[in-house]
Amino acid sequence: MAPSSIIQLNDVSFSYAGEKDARALDHVSLDIAPGEFVGVLGPSGAGKSTLAAALSGAIPHHFRGQLFGAVIVDGQDTCDVTLTDVSRVVGSVNQDIDAQMVASVVEDELLFGLENFGVPHGEIESRLTTSLEAVGIPELREREIATLSGGQKQKVAIAAMLALRPRVLVLDEPTAALDPASTTMVFETLRALNEREGITVVVIEQKVATLSEYCGRILVLDQGRLAFDGTPREVFSHGAELRAMGVDSPRVARVSNSLAQHGLIAPGEPCLTVAEAKRLVAGLVGGVASASPRGEKNPVPEPSSRPRAAQGEPVVSFRSVGFTYPSTGAEVRDLTFDVYPGEVVGVIGQNGAGKTTLTKLLNGILHPDSGEVRVAGLDTRETPTSRLAAHVSTLFQNPDRQICKDTVLDEVAFGLELTGVEGREARRRASTVIEHFGLPAGEAPFSLSRGQRQMVALASVVVMEPDVVLLDEPTSGLDYRECMTVMETVAEMAERGCAVAMVCHDMEVVSDFAERVIVMARGEIVGRGTAAEVFSDAALMARAGVEPPQVVALSAALAEDVSPAFAGIAQVSGIVDLVEEMVRRD
Structure with a gap:
C-alpha cells in the first residue's frame, strides 16, 4: 500500500447476497490520504452507501455477498481483521440517525461505544468531555435524545464516533433531513475536525453546493463504477455528463x-x-x-397561472391557529394563511420552526388549541381523520413510517383499497403511477434505497388524487433525477387543480416550483409572498435562518x-x- 494512503481500494467489486449479477461496486480503485475531506456523489443505486459500508468494514463483516479485490484500512485488509479493529480507525455515521442511536440520553450514547471498546475507566470522562466540546454540544450532555433537533442528533452521532478516537469519519447523507442552517452547522463541525484534529472525512451527500464549498475532492459513482474523481472545479466542469447520470451541479x-x-x-x-x-x-x-x-x-415575477378561479374559495384555511405540545411546551402561534386549488405553496424555516406541527394541524393529526383549520370546507376539530383522509394525502418526512406492505404494488394500491376502491381497479391505477415513477412493482419496498422508498411513499399519495397534497420534505434523500421526477409530478397535480402545501429545506426546489412561500421561525409565520419576493428579502432570510438559492x-x-x-x-x-x-x- 502506498504510504500516503490511510484507505485504499484495489479493484473492488461487491455483489449483495442473492444479487450475484448486479454489482453494487464494480472494479473501484481509489486512494484516500490522511487529512483529506472527500465528498461522494451519485444517483440512487450508484453504490454510494455500499462504498461507505466497504470503507467502514461493514463489508465484509456485516453485509453478506461476494467481495472481490481488497479494501485496505491503515495498512490492514478488512477481510483479515475484525470489524472492531476497523472501527478503531474508521467511525461511521449512518443515513438514518434515529436507527443508529442506542440510548435515550446523550451521555449514555457516548458511553455505550466507550464501554464496548473497553476504554479504561480513567479515560472515559476526558473522552466524553473532549468529544462533546469538539462538536460544540457540551450543554447537551444530560439531554434526552428524543428532545433534540435533527442537527443536534447529527452532532451527538459524530461525538459518539469521536469519543472512540477514529482517524477517519465516514458519513452517509448526514444532512438529508436538515435545514440549511443545520447543514452548515454539521459541515462546519466536520471542517473543524478535519483542519484542527487532522481527521480524514468522507461524506456522501446530494447537496452539491455544500460539497463544493467544503470538500477538496469529489468522487462520483455511477452504476457501481467511479465515474469522476477530482477537485470540485474539475468534477463540476462536466455538468452535462453529470446531469445525464442524475447528478446536479451547483447553480453558479x-x-x-x-x-x-x-x-x-x-x-x-x-x-x-x-x-x-x-x-x-x-x-x-x-x-x-x-x-x-x-x-x-x-x-x-408574478406566480405562474394555475387553474383556480379569481374568486375561488381556498381548499385549506388557517385562521389564528395556535397549538402547544403538553410534554415540551413547544408551540405554534397565530397561524393564518390560505391555500387555493392549483397552487404550490412552500413552507420554509429552520428545524424546530413549527413546520411539521403545521402539517399535522393541516391533516388532522393534531387539533388546534385555538383558532380554526378548515380543509375542503371541513373543520378539522369536528371531522374524523379518516374522513379528512379522503381530501388530503400526506407524504411524511420519513417514508419508512408510512410503508407497511410487502410489495411496491400492494403499497401504492393500499390507500385506494382503504377508501373502498375495488382491488383490481386499485391495482390498475397503482400500476399506472408506479410506471410513471419507474419503480419495481413486485419488489419489497424495504429492499429499495431510501430515495426509492421516498418515491414509493409519494406514489401512494399521488394515486389517491386528493384535493390537497401535503409534502413534508418530499425530496429528502433523492438524487437529482428522482427529485425532478417527484417535483414535476407534483406540478402536474397542481395543474389538474390539486392544492399542494410543501415543507421543504431545499431552497432550489422551493424557488423552482413554489408560487408562494410561507416563512416560519420560532412557531410563527414571519413572512410570506412569492418565491422571488421572499428570497430577495435579506432581513427575512436572516431572521428565519435560511440562505436563499444561489x-x-x-x-x-x-x-x-x-x-x-x-x-x-x-x-x-x-x-x-x-x-x-x-x-x-x-
Missing part, C-alpha cells in the same frame, strides 16, 4: 458552464460561489450593464452592483439569457 457552476456553451466564455473550470459568478458576469457585460436593456428594472443571491448581487435588469431572476437560464442579450447588443 451551471451559470458558468452555460455561458461557455453559449460561446460567451472559453470552456474551463466553473464558478463555485456567488461571488465568483458575480465577477464573471460583471466582467462580461462591463459597461453595457449600467442600464437595463428594457429601460427599467425587472419587475418581481441564483436568487446572484441576481440580487448583480442587480445591486451591475445592472437592475438582473433583479428578480430566479433561474439559471434567465441569468444566461440576459447576459447574452447584453453582450450581443453591445
